[in-house]
Every structure is written in C-alpha cells, then in structure tokens.
Amino acid sequence: MRILILGGTWFLGRAIAASAIEHGHQVTVFNRGRSGGDPDGAEAIRGDRESEDGLKRLAGSGPWDVVVDPSGQVPRVVLASARALVGSGRYVFVSSVSAYAGWPIDPLTETSALLESRADAGPEFGYTDPRGYPTQYGFAKAGCEQAVLDVFGPDRATILRPGVILGPWEYVGRLPWWLRRVAEGGRVLAPGDPNQLIQPVDVRDVADFATRTAEHDFGGAFNVTAPANHTTFAGFLEACRQVTGSDAEFVWVGDDQLAAVGVRQWTEIPLWRSVGAFPGTWKVSSAKAAASGLSARTIRATVADTWQWLTSGGQAVASARASELGIDPEREAEILACAGR
Template sequence: MPTTRRRVVQLATGAATALAAPVLAEPRPKKPLRLLILGGTGFIGPHQVRYALSRGHQVTLFNRGRQKEDWPGHVEELLGDRNTGDLKSLEGRDWDACIDNPTTLPAWVRDAARVLQGHVRHYSFVSTISVYEANDTPADETAPVAAYKGADAYAETQKSVAANLQLYGQLKALSEAEARRRYGEGATAIIRPGLISGPGDETDRFTYWPVRLARGGEVLAPGDGGDPIQLIDARDLAEWSIRVAEQRTAGTFNAVGPARPMTTRQFLGGVATGVGAKPKLVWAPARFLEDNKVNAWSDMPVWVPGQGDTRGFHRRDNRRAMAAGLSFRPLRVTAADALAWFKTLPPDRQAKLRSGLTPEREAALLAKLKA
C-alpha cells in the first residue's frame, strides 16, 4: 500500500529524534503570514506546509488537483493549471508571501505575475545551482548564469525541457530574471538548491547510498574519496524558505550544505553512520569509471569529479545563505530518515532503484577493478 506523506513525516520525525540531540525551535513569528505556495505537494512542498502551520501561518496551495492529504491544520487549496494559463482562482486575492516551487518556464512566472503583482508583498522562487554557465571554478552567486540558446524561451514547454535537459538551467535562469523584473529586486528571493535529499527522494539520487551501504559488503565508491560533496535535506530547504518569507529576505542564495566542506569519504562515512553500516569501500579512480562508462551523478549518484569541467560544481559558496539563516541537520539523520522512508515503499519499487548501479553491474565492475 503506498505510503502517505503523513507517514513519511512521522517516520522522518521518529528517526531524527533517535539520532539527533534536541534543538531549540525557531521562535514563532509575531504575526502570522497569509502564505501562498505554488506547487506545495511535491518533494519540499509538504515539509513547507507542515512547518508553516506549526508556526501559525495561514496556508493556501495552488495546484492542478486537490490532494488527499491529512494536514495537521487547515489548508486552503485552489485549483488551476499553469500549463493552460488557468489562474482564475488566484484572481482578486492578497497574500503576504508567495513561494514558487515547481517552475522551470519563464512563461509560468510571467503569467502568474500578471495575476499576483500588487497582491503579494514577497516572492520566493526556488531555482537550482544548474543555472550557472560553468562549473569549472568555485564561485558564489555573482557567477554568470547560462544563456538561453533557443528561439523563443516563452514558447518552451515541460515536454521540451524533458526532451532537452540542457534547457533546464537556461530556462531557470530566465525564470529568475522574470521574477526579479515582475516583483522587484527588493521583494524577491532566488533560492538555488543543490541536490535535494532526504525522505521522499523519488529520484533515488541520494537514497541510493543509504540503501546500498545498508546492504553491506564491498561497495564501489567513486574517485579517491577526496572530491567535494554538497547537498541539502529537503526539510532544511523547506523550513528555511518559510523563514525567508517571514523575514521578507531578498537576494540570491546558493542553498547547499553542509556548513563546512565535505569530501566523498566523509559523505559516505556519514551515510554509513546514519544507517548503522560498516561497509568496505572500494575506491574506483575517475578514469576507470569513465573508461567503463560509469556516469557521474546517475550511475554514481551525488558525486561528480572534483577536477576539470566539474571542479566547482560541489564548491558553490553558501555563506550568503547561511548568513540569512540557512542551517543543516546532521547527514546521519538525513540518511536514516531516507532509508526509513524507502523501506515503506512497495516491494516492486524497492526492488529497482531509479539511480545508481544495479547489484550485477557493481559486482562486475568490482571484479574488473580488482583484476
């Protein structure tokens, strides 16, 4: 039976409580917000909703269909479809803040702004670190973003992005610019997360490692252990985005963790600790992986080489976001919660991870590496 989002949160809370020392909760804001979340039912959306409700905010969601969600408080749901420009349910309404989660297309930002301009005091756009033009050098938020190379960016669709993933970063960059133009620099926050991890990771790009390390045995690990790793727990991203709205924070932010640099060896060690595993890591040089057509990021999730064209990918400066209040829960908690969530999925879903190596291919590569 499919796991509900409520159950995901319960599992995550239980695992985190067992692993992390108690922390002081952020003080609730003096005045509750009227908060509009565009796309509040995906990976980070449910975490945003629950955190916002816990802080006393009035939450409105805008989606194509009404969700069968057992929220811990009243949540208003408005129906519409940004694919077709159906935004009627947003007309004539006022909100203190809007968080735009799912948008890749600048036309979506433009169309929503035609209705929301003058009716929201603060707008947050959840973007991506994929907007950057190059990843060969460590850089901060001032680095150049990718230029759109198509004919008409406002004619692009979700299907065209799925067919040409190079458009993803280009269109996100244009969407950022559209947001600033429509809502104003002083009322717009651009949040650029890296790889989003934790319970609910349907891509398995993070979840592969908790699952694989928990299985034990010899584990093929990428590189020499010294390459950098950056990522963010979906809950850290979600909760910070609510605080950004509360404080009406403006600017552009790389939402990546951890607080201090982390190597691949430290990353796998933290995940192993979280899932209670003591695997034997067998490090495969980047050249070996390339020669054997083992792709970074997909076959070896999270990891990319820390040299060459991807030297700066996992070295994005996060000091501006941390100064604005972004904080990170321990990696071991994220790993434990992700594994607990994964174990609630149907057996056929657990049997086939959506990222990473199959056991058969990993065994063949390990044998070849030893030979």
C-alpha cells in the same frame, strides 16, 4: 502571514508548507490534486497554473503576503503566474545552481553569471550539451528567474538557488538509492576520492530558509547549499552504513578508472562527478544565506531520517528521473574485478 505555495505536495513544496505551518503561518497550496497529498493544516485550492482560468480563480482568493514557487520549470508559465499574483507582497522562486553558466565547472557565488534565457521562453528553449552542461533545465530556471524579476522587481523578488537536495520524500532518489545499496551489504563500489568534500543540503533546511526569507522580507538571490566543509563522500557513505546497520565494505575506485569504463557520472553512481572534469560541482558558496540564517543539519541526521522514512513505508511521488539512477550489480562487480580489488 498568508503564504501561498504553488504546488505543495512534492518533496520541497511539501517541506516548505510544513515549515511555514510550524512557524504559525496560514498556508494555502495550489495544485491539480493529481500527485501526492496536501500537507496537513494547509488550505488547498485546485487548479492548473498553466490555465489562464485557473490562475484567475487563484488570484481571486488572494492576495497573499508571500508567494513561494518551488515548482516553476517553464519561464512563460512562471511569467503568467507572477503576473496573476502581482498583487501579493513578495514572490520567492526556487531556482537551481544549474542556472549558472559556470556550474559544475567554476566555483560559484551569487554574483556569478547566469545562463542567457528569456522570461517568455517555452519548454523547448535552450539545450543540453553532450558534455553534460549546460542543461536545458538550467536555461529554463534562468528564464524563470527573469520572469519573476520582470514582474515583481528586485525589491519584491527572492531567488533561492539550491544545489543537491536530500531528505525524506525525495523523489529523484539519490539518497534512497545509496541507502538501499549500502543496506544490501557486501562489497560496494565507492566512487572517486573518499576525502572529496560534498555539500548536499537537507530539504527541511531549504524549507526553513524559504520560510525565513518570507518572514524577514529578504530580497535578492541566495545560494542554498550546505557549507563547503559539510562532509566528505566517505562520511556520507559511512553515515549510510551506520544507520542501516550494514556490513558493507566500501571499495574506492578512482575517477580515472571509472571514466575509462564509461560510468555515467551523476546518475549511474548518484552524486559522483569526476573532480578533474567537473571541479565546481561542490564549490558553491552559501555564505550569504548562512549569514541570513540558513542552518545545515548534519549529513547523518539527513541520512537517518530518510532511512526511517523509507523503512516505515515512505514512498515518494514517482519520478522518471529515479529510473535513471544506479549501477547494475553485474557491472559493479565487473568494475571491482577490473580494478583488481
């Protein structure tokens, strides 16, 4: 099978390319060649998807059996890409749970309402509410989904909506931050309820499912998360402690205490959101994808492989989002002191 990946050098795109190649497919990646490196075994075509000439040159090398788009962020750019590649068999677009109108408040399935957007919207469309939801990113992803559906139709379009993705090559930096902090040892601020269920998904599991949808010609939308009972926050942090060999002591501070001192949820303490304020964060059903072959490796496997990657010199492509992550050590110590621990 001939598979085209738009991007293919960053986190998820790289993993999809590796998965498709491992499954014996002929993989082409299309990118500007400015960040990361092309995956081993893939043919590379250089070009900019925001350039009409670049898309024309790309289309001239097709068609492909499947186009996989893990990099689309702006609806009108995805619309132009889909139109240029409409002669291909299927378009698999990687969206996000942020495209749902109810995330992170409501429990979600694939039938939950999406944010209202437009297939031809530009990067300025939408807004980020001061509450933290909905986000401009979510509006954009919803518009990108519509763009793919408008061009390829429901029978030839596949929409994947992952939640939080972790694993080797992660460029956002959530898991790398936690690994480095736990590896330092000492008293570590642990947020909220240790028994809070969380469902981050391994990047390689998302990639394998994307390949599977291509191989089996699956259409429609799929939430792509780990199952609801995947792990707890305590289980996640314990995995970090075990794989780093750390002597860290986790000191659990409740949601209300953290909110009272203004800790920024999701960024200052990565992956943490108050259950009272954001009850739907980790309540995304991926039962449909699981029934179609999505599998989830253990959180310990994800943590261990990411730590091995980091300690062997792994370094993701630089991202501005990584600079937003993490609590200042002095502030962490102050919160622990105020909590009476």
